[in-house]
Structures are given as structure tokens and as C-alpha cells.
Amino acid sequence: MLQGSIAMTPATGMSPPATHGWADIATARHRTSPLRWGLSLFLALAALQVTYFLFSNPRFEWPVVGKYLFSPNVLQGLGTTLVLTVVAMVIGTVIGTIAALALLSDFKPARWAAQTYLWAFRGTPLLIQLIFWYNLAYLIPSISIGLPFLAPWVEWPTNAVITPFLAALLGLGLAEGAYMTEIVRAGLSSVDTRQHDAARALGMTPTKAFFRIIFPQAMRFIIPPTGNQVIGMAKATALVSVIAMNDLLHSVQIIYNRTYEIVPLLMVAVFWYLVVITLLYAFQSRLERYYSKGHRRDTTQVVPASEQA
Amino acid sequence: MQKPNTASTQTGPVLRLHNVLKRYGSFQVLNGVSLDIDEGEVVAVIGPSGSGKSTLVRCIHQLETIEGGSIYLNGELLGYKQEGTVLRQLGPKDIALQRQQLGMVFQQFVLFPHMTVEENVMEGPVQVLGDSVADARTRAHHLLGRVGLGDKLTAYPQMLSGGQQQRVAIARALAMRPKVMLFDEPTSALDPELVGEVLNVVSDLAKAGKTMVVVTHEIAFAREVATRVVFMEGGRIHEQGEAKETLSNPKTDRLRAFLSRVM
Numbered sequence: 311m312l313q314g315s316i317a318m319t320p321a322t323g324m325s326p327p328a329t330h331g332w333a334d335i336a337t338a339r340h341r342t343s344p345l346r347w348g349l350s351l352f353l354a355l356a357a358l359q360v361t362y363f364l365f366s367n368p369r370f371e372w373p374v375v376g377k378y379l380f381s382p383n384v385l386q387g388l389g390t391t392l393v394l395t396v397v398a399m400v401i402g403t404v405i406g407t408i409a410a411l412a413l414l415s416d417f418k419p420a421r422w423a424a425q426t427y428l429w430a431f432r433g434t435p436l437l438i439q440l441i442f443w444y445n446l447a448y449l450i451p452s453i454s455i456g457l458p459f460l461a462p463w464v465e466w467p468t469n470a471v472i473t474p475f476l477a478a479l480l481g482l483g484l485a486e487g488a489y490m491t492e493i494v495r496a497g498l499s500s501v502d503t504r505q506h507d508a509a510r511a512l513g514m515t516p517t518k519a520f521f522r523i524i525f526p527q528a529m530r531f532i533i534p535p536t537g538n539q540v541i542g543m544a545k546a547t548a549l550v551s552v553i554a555m556n557d558l559l560h561s562v563q564i565i566y567n568r569t570y571e572i573v574p575l576l577m578v579a580v581f582w583y584l585v586v587i588t589l590l591y592a593f594q595s596r597l598e599r600y601y602s603k604g605h606r607r608d609t610t611q612v613v614p615a616s617e618q619a
Numbered sequence: 620m621q622k623p624n625t626a627s628t629q630t631g632p633v634l635r636l637h638n639v640l641k642r643y644g645s646f647q648v649l650n651g652v653s654l655d656i657d658e659g660e661v662v663a664v665i666g667p668s669g670s671g672k673s674t675l676v677r678c679i680h681q682l683e684t685i686e687g688g689s690i691y692l693n694g695e696l697l698g699y700k701q702e703g704t705v706l707r708q709l710g711p712k713d714i715a716l717q718r719q720q721l722g723m724v725f726q727q728f729v730l731f732p733h734m735t736v737e738e739n740v741m742e743g744p745v746q747v748l749g750d751s752v753a754d755a756r757t758r759a760h761h762l763l764g765r766v767g768l769g770d771k772l773t774a775y776p777q778m779l780s781g782g783q784q785q786r787v788a789i790a791r792a793l794a795m796r797p798k799v800m801l802f803d804e805p806t807s808a809l810d811p812e813l814v815g816e817v818l819n820v821v822s823d824l825a826k827a828g829k830t831m832v833v834v835t836h837e838i839a840f841a842r843e844v845a846t847r848v849v850f851m852e853g854g855r856i857h858e859q860g861e862a863k864e865t866l867s868n869p870k871t872d873r874l875r876a877f878l879s880r881v882m
Contacts, residue, residue, distance in 0.1 A: 507682050508729040512743040512795060513719030516711050522746055526733050604732045604775035 374574035378565060379581065387561025388582050394478055394547045394557065395586075399540055401483030406490025411520075413495050424491065431488035437549055440481035444553040446472050478550040482543065489539060497532035498524060529601040537594040541587050558582055633658045633693060633830050634679065634799055640687030641674055641854075648674045650854035651688070656799070656832065661825045663841035663862060664834045666851035667877060672834040673726075675851070676801040679832070680723050681714055692720060693798065719747060722792030722800040726807050728784040730776040736763065736787050737772040743795045755794070762790040766820050782813030786820055793824075800824065802833040818844075838882055842866045850874045 364370065378384055412424035431439070447468035454462030472480075501524050509519035551560035562575040569575075632655040641649035648671045656662055664672045677683045679690055681698055690697045697717055699706045709717075730739050740759035744750040750758075763769055766786040776784055785805055792800060802821065806814040818840050825831060825844045835841055841848055845862040850873075858865065858874045869875045 504725065504727060504729045505731070508725065508731070510682060510715070510718060511680060511723035512791070513715050513747045515715045518746060522742065523731055601733070604734065604777055
């Protein structure tokens with residue numbers, strides 16, 4: 311470790327420790343504080359305690375959990391939750407991007423429309439919105455396509471169009487869009503305005519500049535909060551059970567209402583929620599890595615500043 | 620590359636500015652600028668801060684809208700079209716088409732940080748001109764070799780020095796085969812020891828006969844490389860003329876005072 315041979319003697323009277331000459335901090339040990347030792351011990355004991363509690367408490371009824379974990383009803387509920395999460399997020403992201411562009415545009419009517427949308431859909435509870443879409447037929451008995459105030463071209467009864475699934479998608483997607491609007495707007499705003507100039511200077515149309523230059527750079531700022539939204543959405547889908555959608559939570563509720571095995575069946579739901587969220591998190595990490603290219607601290611290709619003058 | 624001084628065979632100046640007006644709020648940045656630039660000319664625009672030099676090139680590139688006067692590129696009115704007796708504003712697509720004929724190099728380089736050096740240079744030709752990826756790559760390699768960065772093709776802008784980034788930015792602008800290159804203080808954001816490498820590239824372009832408008836604070840560079848010097852003050856062209864002659868024997872007191880301050 312220590313090389314006494316490279317030691318140099320100082321010129322002045324301040325003598326370094328004998329035999330080793332100058333100290334070399336490369337050989338130093340990391341500092342360990344007693345507080346950290348204590349905390350580590352405490353956390354280890356707590357982890358042990360929780361594990362013991364999970365496995366020793368008979369009321370978790372793990373055999374029951376195992377029995378229902380892959381039951382067709384639960385898996386179907388899981389499928390509904392997944393489909394709702396993905397489709398509602400896609401709807402929300404598309405709406406959010408459009409509304410964010412409207413908010414950032416210099417066209418005032420578009421800005422006002424987007425602001426009103428945000429105000430209404432962020433300002434009311436999601437539960438109310440879901441029930442509202444589900445009961446749309448009460449307000450509008452039939453849905454028609456045509457020009458305002460003129461006779462419609464085609465017409466359908468609302469209850470045939472707005473199925474519980476569509477009501478759930480409308481509710482979740484429109485509410486999500488309002489939150490995504492703010493996320494996308496923040497992302498787009500954090501791209502250096504000079505990037506717009508550079509894109510335009512290359513002769514790009516505004517659309518091309520947006521998709522090739524601005525949006526890819528904004529993604530770096532959009533992905534982390536969107537990850538939060540997706541996770542929130544996966545769990546918010548549990549709300550749709552109020553409009554008779556058979557999601558993951560609803561599927562276990564149906565079973566425990568019959569068997570009264572509440573805790574083990576909730577553990578089944580918890581297991582699947584955690585699986586879904588772990589997968590989503592892994593996907594988010596990959597996406598983040600992709601969109602951070604050119605920004606990573608990559609030490610393999612550092613270039614001396616004054617090379618090739 | 621274009622041949623130098625072939626203006627006589629052309630129909631007229633490549634770039635014509637007539638009485639251009641530009642205002643920021645109540646501040647009149649450009650107060651009636653008229654300027655004709657022939658093919659192969661290298662025009663250095665000098666002047667104190669706030670005299671409107673940067674605004675001038677930004678207006679030529681339509682990154683700023685002008686409030687009065689007109690700018691023509693090869694006889695084509697920029698930003699507007701004549702329909703009978705009325706002038707109509709062009710849409711974004713037509714303006715994009717006009718911009719493709721002008722190359723722009725910014726003070727702050729403004730490379731695309733999410734693309735490699737090579738991708739930065741290929742972006743315009745592939746996405747805007749519709750060149751094939753293979754052709755664009757060959758050309759990008761050629762241009763990057765010309766600015767001395769043939770070994771940095773796959774580096775990201777963040778890994779490069781300021782001087783290297785600015786040379787990539789020049790290659791990126793050249794890749795669009797512009798009729799005129801515009802430089803907005805290309806060396807002002809660089810450390811002093813990196814200024815030379817960028818100016819060398821600009822000099823090489825001048826020697827190759829490229830038509831250029833260079834806003835600069837480097838008087839020595841203007842004297843060496845420019846064919847004409849334009850001195851701006853208060854949003855107007857105060858004095859202009861052949862570069863060496865104008866910088867050695869300024870006719871106006873203002874230019875004389877300015878030169879004594881910056882040299």
C-alpha cells in the first residue's frame with residue numbers, strides 16, 4: 311500500500327510522520343460515524359421485524375393469497391387495469407401536448423380554451439368526473455354529428471355509445487390530459503429558446519422544428535414527472551369500480567365480499583400493483599437514458615480544450 | 620464553391636436591403652438601413668453594442684420581423700409576396716424555403732445537444748432538403764474534415780470546446796449549401812485562445828469565394844478577410860467602404876473614435 315521510496319523530505323522544519331514521508335490520501339480509510347453504525351443496526355432490526363410479521367402472522371393467510379393470485383377473475387381485472395392505464399395515459403399525453411402547445415401559442419383564443427380546460431378538469435375530483443361521464447345519457451339522451459343548431463347528420467343513443475369502459479377512458483384520459491398539459495408545458499419551456507432559432511435557421515418548418523429539435527429535448531424534463539403520473543394512474547384506475555368497471559381492485563372486492571378473506575385478497579391486489587409499477591419504473595429508466603443522450607457525463611471522450619487550433 | 624466576384628454576370632446584388640426599419644418597443648434598433656451585397660463579397664459589420672448589427676443579420680434571416688422597408692435575396696422579396704397591388708405575408712412553409720438559402724452562425728453556437736456532431740450537420744440536408752442519409756453523411760464528413768473536426772464525428776456537442784462547437788455550427792450551416800452565410804459575432808462567446816481557430820475557418824470560406832455577412836468585433840480580422848466594412852451606429856450605416864482603406868483612413872469622426880476605442 312504505502313510506498314516509502316517515493317517519499318520526499320520537506321524543505322522546512324515541519325517534518326512529516328516518520329518512515330512514510332509525505333502522507334498519501336489515496337491510502338486513507340473512509341470515515342465511519344458511530345451514528346451511521348447505530349442507524350444501520352436499527353434499520354436491519356426493523357427489516358427483520360417486518361419480515362417476521364409478514365410471515366408469522368397467520369391472518370395474512372398466504373395459502374389463500376396463493377390460491378387467488380392467478381385466478382382468472384383477478385387476471386382479468388389486472389388486464390382491465392393495465393389497458394385503462396396505458397390507453398388513458400396515451401389519451402392524456404396527446405391531449406396534454408396539444409393543450410400545452412395551445413397554452414404556449416400566441417393565439418389568444420387557443421390559450422383561453424386550454425386554460426378553461428385545465429381549470430375545469432384539474433379543479434374537480436376525478437370521482438365526480440367519472441360518475442358524470444357514466445351518467446352522460448341523463449343530460450344528453452342522444453349523441454349526434456352535425457353543425458351546431460342544425461339538424462344532425464347521424465345520431466346514436468348515448469347509452470349505446472358511452473359504455474362503462476368508454477366512460478372510464480373519457481374520465482381518466484381527460485383528467486390526465488389536464489395534468490399532462492402542465493408537465494409538457496414545463497418541459498417545452500425548459501428548452502433553450504435559441505434552439506428554436508437554430509432550427510428555423512436551418513429552414514425547418516415550425517412542425518418539423520417541434521418534432522425533431524424541441525420535443526426530443528423537452529422529453530428529458532417531461533419523462534420523470536410523467537412517470538409519477540403513470541404510477542398514479544395505475545392506482546387511480548381503482549376508482550372506476552364505482553362505474554361498474556371490473557378492474558383489479560374490483561375483482562378482488564367481488565371475491566372477498568363472498569368469502570370474507572379481506573386481507574389476503576387485498577394482498578393479491580397489492581402484489582399485482584407492485585409488479586405493474588416495478589415494470590413501469592424499469593421502462594421509465596430506459597426511456598430516460600435514451601432521451602438524456604448528449605447530456606450524460608461521459609468521461610470516455612473528454613477533449614482537451616485547445617486541441618487542433 | 621462559388622467563384623469570387625461573378626456579380627457582373629448576375630442580374631444584380633445577391634442581397635439587397637432597402638430602408639429596413641426595426642423597433643423593439645419604443646427603441647428603434649434599425650433606422651433605415653440600405654445595403655447591396657454582391658456575390659463573393661465578404662462584408663464585415665462593425666459598430667458599438669446596441670448599434671443594431673446583430674439585429675441586422677437576424678432580420679435578413681427572418682428570425683426577426685421588420686416593420687418597414689424590404690429585403691431581397693436574389694431578387695426575391697423576403698417574407699412577403701406581391702399579389703397585384705397588395706403585399707401579403709408569407710406562411711411558415713414559404714419562409715422556411717427562403718431561409719434554406721441563407722446559412723446562419725450564432726454567437727452561442729446553438730448546436731443540437733441531443734445529436735452527435737455528425738447528426739447535427741446531417742440534420743438540415745436530410746430533414747429539410749430531403750437528401751439521402753448516405754449522401755448527407757458523406758457530405759457531413761467532408762465538411763467536418765474541412766473545419767478540422769474529422770475525428771469528432773460521433774462526439775456530442777457537450778464534449779467539445781467552444782471553438783470546436785462553433786466550427787461544427789459553421790459546418791452545419793454550410794451543409795445546406797446556402798447562397799449567403801451570415802455570422803452573428805461568431806467569436807464573441809469564445810475564450811481568447813480559441814478565437815483563431817474559428818476565424819481561420821471563416822477566412823478559408825472567404826478565400827473560397829463564399830458570400831458572407833460577418834458581424835464582428837475583431838477589427839484585425841475584418842481588415843484581413845473582408846472586402847467591405849460597414850460601420851453601424853444608432854441603427855444606421857454610418858460609414859462603409861473597402862475594408863483596408865476604411866479601417867486605415869476612416870472618413871468620419873465616429874468611426875475614428877470607435878476604432879481608437881476597440882483597437
